[in-house]
Amino acid sequence: MIDLRSDTVTQPTQQMREAMLVAPVGDDVYAEDPTVIELEQRVARLLGHEAGLFCVSGSMCNMLGVRLLVEPGQEVVCDVQAHIARAEMGGHAAAHGLTMRTFPSTRGKLDSAEVTKIISPSGGPYLVSTAAVAVENTHNFGGGTIQPFDELTAVAELCREHGIGFHLDGARLWSAHVATGVPFEVYGRLFDTISVCFSKGLGAPVGSVLVSTAENIARARVLRKRLGGGWRQAGVLAAACLYALDHHVQRLADDHAAARTFAEAVAGCVPAAVNPDTIETNVVVIDTGTTPAAPVAAAAAERGVRVSALGPFMIRAVTHLDVTADDCEWAGQLVGKLLAE
Numbered sequence: 001m002i003d004l005r006s007d008t009v010t011q012p013t014q015q016m017r018e019a020m021l022v023a024p025v026g027d028d029v030y031a032e033d034p035t036v037i038e039l040e041q042r043v044a045r046l047l048g049h050e051a052g053l054f055c056v057s058g059s060m061c062n063m064l065g066v067r068l069l070v071e072p073g074q075e076v077v078c079d080v081q082a083h084i085a086r087a088e089m090g091g092h093a094a095a096h097g098l099t100m101r102t103f104p105s106t107r108g109k110l111d112s113a114e115v116t117k118i119i120s121p122s123g124g125p126y127l128v129s130t131a132a133v134a135v136e137n138t139h140n141f142g143g144g145t146i147q148p149f150d151e152l153t154a155v156a157e158l159c160r161e162h163g164i165g166f167h168l169d170g171a172r173l174w175s176a177h178v179a180t181g182v183p184f185e186v187y188g189r190l191f192d193t194i195s196v197c198f199s200k201g202l203g204a205p206v207g208s209v210l211v212s213t214a215e216n217i218a219r220a221r222v223l224r225k226r227l228g229g230g231w232r233q234a235g236v237l238a239a240a241c242l243y244a245l246d247h248h249v250q251r252l253a254d255d256h257a258a259a260r261t262f263a264e265a266v267a268g269c270v271p272a273a274v275n276p277d278t279i280e281t282n283v284v285v286i287d288t289g290t291t292p293a294a295p296v297a298a299a300a301a302e303r304g305v306r307v308s309a310l311g312p313f314m315i316r317a318v319t320h321l322d323v324t325a326d327d328c329e330w331a332g333q334l335v336g337k338l339l340a341e
């Protein structure tokens with residue numbers, strides 16, 4: 001089975017498991033786990049922030065990061081396809097009492113003009129006040145797209161000008177860095193809070209880190225515990241993340257190339273389904289046209305290729321360290337042929 005449903009389906013490698021086995025650990029609720037502390041400090045430094053907090057998931061880091069910037073009854077603004085809006089089970093509203101407003105985007109790409117149009121920083125007695133903007137880089141449902149750096153800079157300036165926060169859902173920031181060469185710290189200094197994930201593309205079984213100021217992270221520790229996210233000897237998991245940081249970042253370039261190979265194979269059968277030139281990282285979004293996506297995904301699975309039907313006419317395939325370029329070419333041809341039938 002070639003599983004391209006997501007880059008979260010990877011198995012920890014033997015070396016990663018060995019790193020987990022020998023990790024020194026302690027009780028992280030008492031902030032006494034040396035491996036967790038090492039990971040938090042290292043990620044914070046990498047992104048040019050003061051402190052980090054290791055959490056169970058990207059969703060939790062996003063919920064905490066946004067909550068640090070937005071009070072209950074205020075809003076966070078994001079694009080219409082954002083993971084925080086579509087795929088975090090309404091957690092920001094359900095647990096933290098925030099509202100969300102979305103602006104349109106093409107393939108998830110940030111356009112500062114759209115943000116300027118929608119924000120209401122001081123809502124007064126009539127309008128909900130915008131307390132933060134959130135951006136995703138790379139953009140998952142947009143098809144692994146990389147945010148234009150000048151647009152990120154423009155929105156960061158807009159946020160500062162209006163005294164509102166700027167959050168980055170950087171679940172796959174690793175891919176943006178590898179594809180563009182923009183240093184992590186250069187990305188990092190644009191934002192007030194950043195979430196990065198180790199379980200997507202980097203091959204760790206669990207784990208995300210939120211970074212921000214030391215004061216914010218101290219608050220986030222309390223909020224994390226309130227969500228039931230305080231954990232104990234989490235160093236066994238942090239060790240996998242440290243291993244991933246050392247060994248699995250630069251190899252993402254292979255996943256990006258394999259995604260393009262997959263897209264080319266699909267386009268070879270149905271050119272309108274995907275333009276390989278738009279593939280920037282490890283995610284391929286296929287437009288199935290008038291062919292319903294779910295039966296195509298089901299037929300592919302029967303023949304040994306798993307992809308996700310993420311909308312009535314949308315299929316997503318994501319490459320990762322457990323598939324080869326040859327796997328992806330074969331899988332792309334299969335999906336392309338099914339679409340062409």
Ligand SMILES: Cc1ncc(COP(=O)(O)O)c(C=O)c1O
Pocket residue numbers: 056057058059060062083084136138139140169171172197199200208
């Ligand atoms: C862009 C993005 N942000 C956040 C998340 C949430 O991560 P988790 O599944 O660890 O909660 C995901 C998950 O795939 C994602 O793609």
